[in-house]
Every structure is written in structure tokens, then in C-alpha cells.
Amino acid sequence: MKVLFIGGTGVISTASTQLAIERGIEVTLLNRGRHSACPPAGANVIAVDIEDAAAVARALAGASFDAVVDWIAFEPAHVERDIALFRGRARQYVFISSASAYQKPATSYLITESTPLANPYWTYSQQKIACEERLMRAYREEAFPITIVRPSLTYGETQIALAINSWAKSYTVVDRMRRGKKVIVPGDGSSLWVITHNTDFAKGLVGLLAREQAIGHAFHITSDEVMCWDQWYRLTAEAAGVEPQLVHIPSDFIAACVPEARGGLYGDKAVSVVFDNTKIKRFVPDYCATLPFTQGIRRTMAWFDADPARRQIDDQANARWDNLIDAWDRGTEEALRRFRASA
Secondary structure, rough: OEEEEEEEOOHHHHHHHHHHHOOOEEHHHHHHOOOOOOOOOOEEEEEEEOOHHHHHHOOOOOOOOOOOEEOOOOOOOOOOOHHHHHHHOOOOOOOOOOOOHOOOOOOOOEEEEOOOOOOOHHHHHHHHHHHHHHHHHHHHOOOOOEEEEEEEOOEEEOOOOOOOOOOOOOOOOHHHHHHOOEEEEEEEOOEEEEOHHHHHHHHHHHHHHOOOOHHHEEEOOOOOOOOEEEHHHHHHHHHOOOOOEEEEEEEHHHHHOHHHHHHHHHHHOOOOEOOOOOOHHHHHOOOOOOOHHHHHHHHHHHHHOOOOOOOOHHHHHHHHHHHHHHHHHHHHHHHHHHHHHHH
């Protein structure tokens, strides 16, 4: 089987590349070759910018694939480009969407692939929805062989995934925990959430490659392990060897002070999510997320602790969180003072 990954060196794509190679799939990565991570051993690499149409045409001249996966398509123009590029030369085109595209707020606690796509809060999710709609039209009108995959929050050795953290420098939240500083949890910490290890996600994704029955379908691929945000934070702190100082701040307050956080909270992490993975298990019978967070987060912590250079800190995020916590603490103190004075 010949597979092309556009991108392929991110948190979930790297795990998928590794698993595909282990299963004997011929994997080619098409990317700019500028990512700090080395491509997995055994992968063919085409160093070209997908936005350079002429260079891509030359690089892929005469090539065809059993499956193409675009890990870095975020807006309709990207999938429009891919439709033109892979029309007639790919037996399957897999679009990596996002589970944040599902209805917010949800009218049912259990999310299935038939849950409506509607996110009025987050531009990122709205763009993913627009991409899905364009691809479904291509499927209906010209039988373009699409499969849509919707990951939710996913982590791996190199990524610590929590509700409020720096994505680019995710050790930042653990550094705060280890220094005894307060760490923000949105809401009261009781919202339910699902976090999936990248190796578990990879089993579902690779299982869908070149599977003809998956054409025209959408799937989310997540763990079945559901916990509240306080539990996710406390297990992370336990892996780091500390007791966390959690501070619960309402999402409304966070979004008012930090407007850029509004989409990721209202449109994703501030609401409870529980995913029904029946569909991916039906199409990929051996799919099962098997790595519990208690083990996975220890692997992640061991990776960061193995090399001080990996423990990068986002100073800007730290300052923003300190200001937010200070504003919340001062506001709470003032509210209590006024309330007691009027009692």
C-alpha cells in the first residue's frame, strides 16, 4: 500500500507515520522539511512546500497513491487545492478535521458522528466545517473519495494537553506546578473531557487507510477514558511528582480578560464531551484505545525530564496567567468585602 502524508511530523501524524511503517505501508511525507522533529525511520520524504503548486506538480509527477492524508489543511482553499491535485490519482483522500466542529453547546451529552456540526464560537472549527462541506460536495458530485477524521485533544511524548496551557511550549504548565504556582482550570473543574494518546489515535487512523468502505464517511477517533478536568490536572501533577495548586476561574471571566481564549473555551474545552466510538470500532474491528492516561502522561513527563532543553517555557503565557489569577483573586476579595459589609 502506498500512502502520502501531507505534513506528517506533528503530534498525531508522527505516531500514525510510525505505525503505518511498522505495518508494512510505504509512507511518503510531503512537507517543507523545516520541522524540528526528524521524520520516522523508513519514511520517504519529499521536501517541498504544499503551497508551491509548480514544485508539488513536479515532485508528484506520475505518482498515484492508495491513500492521501492531509494533516495541515485548515481552510477551504487548502482542500480545494487538494481536490485539484489528487483528483484521479488517489483511491482515498483523508481530511483531518476536528471534533471541535461538533455542535456547541451540544443538545446531547453523547457525541456521535451524526451530531450536527455547528460551532459559533471558534473560527478554527468553522473553517474545518467549511472544509468538510466542500469535500462532501466533491464526493456527491464527482465521487471524490473522501474520508473525514475528527481528532479531539490528543497528546504524546512531546505534548502535554490540558485545558489551559501553551501548545507550542506545553511544559509551561508543569513548570508552574513544580514551582508551586497556581494553575488555571476553567469553570469548577467538573466538566467531563476525553484526552487521547497519539499512539491510540494512530491505530484508528491507519486502520482506515485504503479501506473502501470508509469512503464518504466521517469518524472521530478518541479514547473511551472520560474524566473531569480536575482529574486530568491532578494526574498530570502526580506524574510530575507534585501536588497542584488549582484555581478555578469561570470561562466567562477568562474570555473577558483574554478574548483570544474565547474560541478554545466556549467552542471546545469549557463544555463536557463524551464520544461514542462505536463507528470507528465497527469499521476498524481491532481499534481500541488501550493506553490509560496515568501511564501515558508518565511517558510524556519522562521525555521532558530526560533533557533540560526540552523544558521550554512560554513566558508570555505565564505572565498572562499570573495577571488573570491576580485579577480573579482581587475581584473575589473585593466581592467578599462588599458582601460582608452589606450583610
